Amino acid sequence: xxxxxxxxxxxxxxxxxxxxxxxxxxxxxxxxxxxxxxxxxxxxxxxxxxxxxxxxxxxxxxxxxxxxxxxxxxxxxxxxxxxxxxxxxxxxxxxxxxxxxxxxxxxxxxxxxxxxxxxxx
Amino acid sequence: xxxxxxxxxxxxxxxxxxxxxxxxxxxxxxxxxxxxxxxxxxxxxxxxxxxxxxxxxxxxxxxxxxxxxxxxxxxxxxxxxxxxxxxxxxxxxxxxxxxxxxxxxxxxxxxxxxxxxxxxxxxxxxxxxxxxxxxxxxxxxxxxxxxxxxxxxxxxxxxxxxxxxxxxxxxxxxxxxxxxxxxxxxxxxxxxxxxxxxxxxxxxxxxxxxxxxxxxxxxxxxxxxxxxxxxxxxxxxxxxxxxxxxxxxxxxxxxxxxxxxxxxxxxxxxxxxxxxxxxxxxxxxxxxxxxxxxxxxxxxxxxxxxxxxxxxxxxxxxxxxxxxxxxxxxxxxxxxxxxxxxxxxxxxxxxxxxxxxxxxxxxxxxxxxxxxxxxxxxxxxxxxxxxxxxxxxxxxxxxxxxxxxxxxxxxxxxxxxxxxxxxxx
Numbered sequence: 001x002x003x004x005x006x007x008x009x010x011x012x013x014x015x016x017x018x019x020x021x022x023x024x025x026x027x028x029x030x031x032x033x034x035x036x037x038x039x040x041x042x043x044x045x046x047x048x049x050x051x052x053x054x055x056x057x058x059x060x061x062x063x064x065x066x067x068x069x070x071x072x073x074x075x076x077x078x079x080x081x082x083x084x085x086x087x088x089x090x091x092x093x094x095x096x097x098x099x100x101x102x103x104x105x106x107x108x109x110x111x112x113x114x115x116x117x118x119x120x121x
Numbered sequence: 122x123x124x125x126x127x128x129x130x131x132x133x134x135x136x137x138x139x140x141x142x143x144x145x146x147x148x149x150x151x152x153x154x155x156x157x158x159x160x161x162x163x164x165x166x167x168x169x170x171x172x173x174x175x176x177x178x179x180x181x182x183x184x185x186x187x188x189x190x191x192x193x194x195x196x197x198x199x200x201x202x203x204x205x206x207x208x209x210x211x212x213x214x215x216x217x218x219x220x221x222x223x224x225x226x227x228x229x230x231x232x233x234x235x236x237x238x239x240x241x242x243x244x245x246x247x248x249x250x251x252x253x254x255x256x257x258x259x260x261x262x263x264x265x266x267x268x269x270x271x272x273x274x275x276x277x278x279x280x281x282x283x284x285x286x287x288x289x290x291x292x293x294x295x296x297x298x299x300x301x302x303x304x305x306x307x308x309x310x311x312x313x314x315x316x317x318x319x320x321x322x323x324x325x326x327x328x329x330x331x332x333x334x335x336x337x338x339x340x341x342x343x344x345x346x347x348x349x350x351x352x353x354x355x356x357x358x359x360x361x362x363x364x365x366x367x368x369x370x371x372x373x374x375x376x377x378x379x380x381x382x383x384x385x386x387x388x389x390x391x392x393x394x395x396x397x398x399x400x401x402x403x404x405x406x407x408x409x410x411x412x413x414x415x416x417x418x419x420x421x422x423x424x425x426x427x428x429x430x431x432x433x434x435x436x437x438x439x440x441x442x443x444x445x446x447x448x449x450x451x452x453x454x455x456x457x458x459x460x461x462x463x464x465x466x467x468x469x470x471x472x473x474x475x476x477x478x479x480x481x482x483x484x485x486x487x488x489x490x491x492x493x494x495x496x497x498x499x500x501x502x503x504x505x506x507x508x509x510x511x512x513x514x515x516x517x518x519x520x521x522x523x524x525x526x527x528x529x530x531x532x533x534x535x536x537x538x539x540x541x542x543x544x545x546x
Binding site for chain 1: 482483484485486489490500501502506509515516544545
């Protein structure tokens with residue numbers, strides 16, 4: 001249990017990176033986890049050539065896993081090209097969270113943020 | 122009084138270890154575990170009696186047909202229904218869809234109103250929203266009060282407001298999210314006093330495992346249930362339809378094919394005259410029918426009065442103990458908001474489950490910590506998003522009970538909840 005809810009992960013969820021909203025967003029998107037009601041909304045500012053993620057803010061509510069993974073993800077994609085967004089994987093998020101694996105029942109929590117981010121085109 | 126220790130021995134799965142701890146299974150509203158007698162029925166069918174029903178003249182076909190027909194009789198007896206009133210389906214959701222297609226398609230028209238309640242499971246909401254879309258009808262919700270009880274005043278108000286436009290009232294018998302018991306008798310009185318033409322559907326998924334059902338005296342038109350929540354196999358359930366609706370063709374078959382016909386011509390088909398046969402399109406799941414009949418036998422042997430008494434004891438004990446746990450907030454009927462909660466066994470207030478919020482921690486995280494202690498509970502919105510939204514709950518944690526659970530299981534739950542704080546706060 002302590003392996004899953006380790007100190008850094010709890011801290012990531014309690015003090016998430018890039019939490020908030022962007023006034024001048026180029027793109028906004030929201031994903032829901034239908035099985036538990038969790039929500040994550042993402043706002044993105046693109047570079048002038050519209051090819052790179054210049055800034056990202058997100059907000060939402062949910063379990064520790066969904067919030068911490070979105071926090072990690074938001075750091076990861078800042079400066080990333082839009083094209084590369086689609087190549088982000090579950091393993092990269094797990095790695096960012098310092099986890100080796102996640103149970104089947106929590107995969108949706110883990111990927112909620114990623115599903116929102118992948119809608120950015 | 123149930124002998125819980127003895128009952129536990131009937132359920133092989135309960136001897137399993139989960140995360141090196143004894144399994145404490147408290148997710149019974151989602152599905153129940155199966156006693157050996159049910160498992161044996163299914164194995165015995167596949168080992169010794171397989172043949173199609175109603176089709177062959179050989180010995181195996183006779184045996185299979187007997188098992189199917191006797192099973193159907195036993196299950197309809199269990200629910201106080203006539204044999205031909207019982208239509209087999211896979212689960213409650215399919216039963217409700219059956220009412221939408223077999224009854225709703227021909228009887229709901231543009232401008233009509235279908236009354237559901239905020240307490241309903243998605244399966245008793247979405248089906249009606251979709252029918253309403255097809256028919257240009259509308260779905261209206263009966264509200265719940267602050268204690269999670271169905272607001273009967275709001276029902277009366279809506280009956281007046283939508284008057285003769287109302288075609289169906291679709292309500293749960295017991296809420297899967299809050300355990301709230303809907304007073305069916307009072308609802309039937311109110312609805313029938315308003316109009317005898319309004320049909321009433323009761324979602325019995327959560328009541329059938331705990332409360333003795335007598336379909337004929339309930340005065341309703343449709344009753345839907347799932348076998349797997351009442352110790353039976355997954356994949357078998359029932360829709361019970363008042364026989365007058367079958368005889369007058371108000372309720373018609375919604376699946377067509379072999380088995381349910383009497384004559385097929387190139388130009389037309391006549392359906393089976395036996396009402397019981399008319400709704401069996403294709404080969405039925407005989408093993409599951411036999412398994413469910415065994416589950417009914419098992420519950421009858423325990424005695425449904427004792428089954429309910431046992432459940433009410435667990436619900437009240439859980440409320441009493443969980444109320445003491447720091448950060449836990451019970452949702453729905455509770456000891457401090459309903460006087461003498463569950464003291465009248467003939468009119469229980471909360472059956473089957475206790476749901477709660479854990480302040481500062483999401484339900485999924487609570488459930489994950491409980492799992493590490495071998496305790497299985499459900500977390501989320503339990504397929505009742507309208508209820509959760511109306512109360513501003515994101516997600517709740519639910520402990521739900523069956524005949525094999527004991528007060529000791531609830532003590533273990535309470536101990537494990539104290540661990541949540543240790544790990545997450």
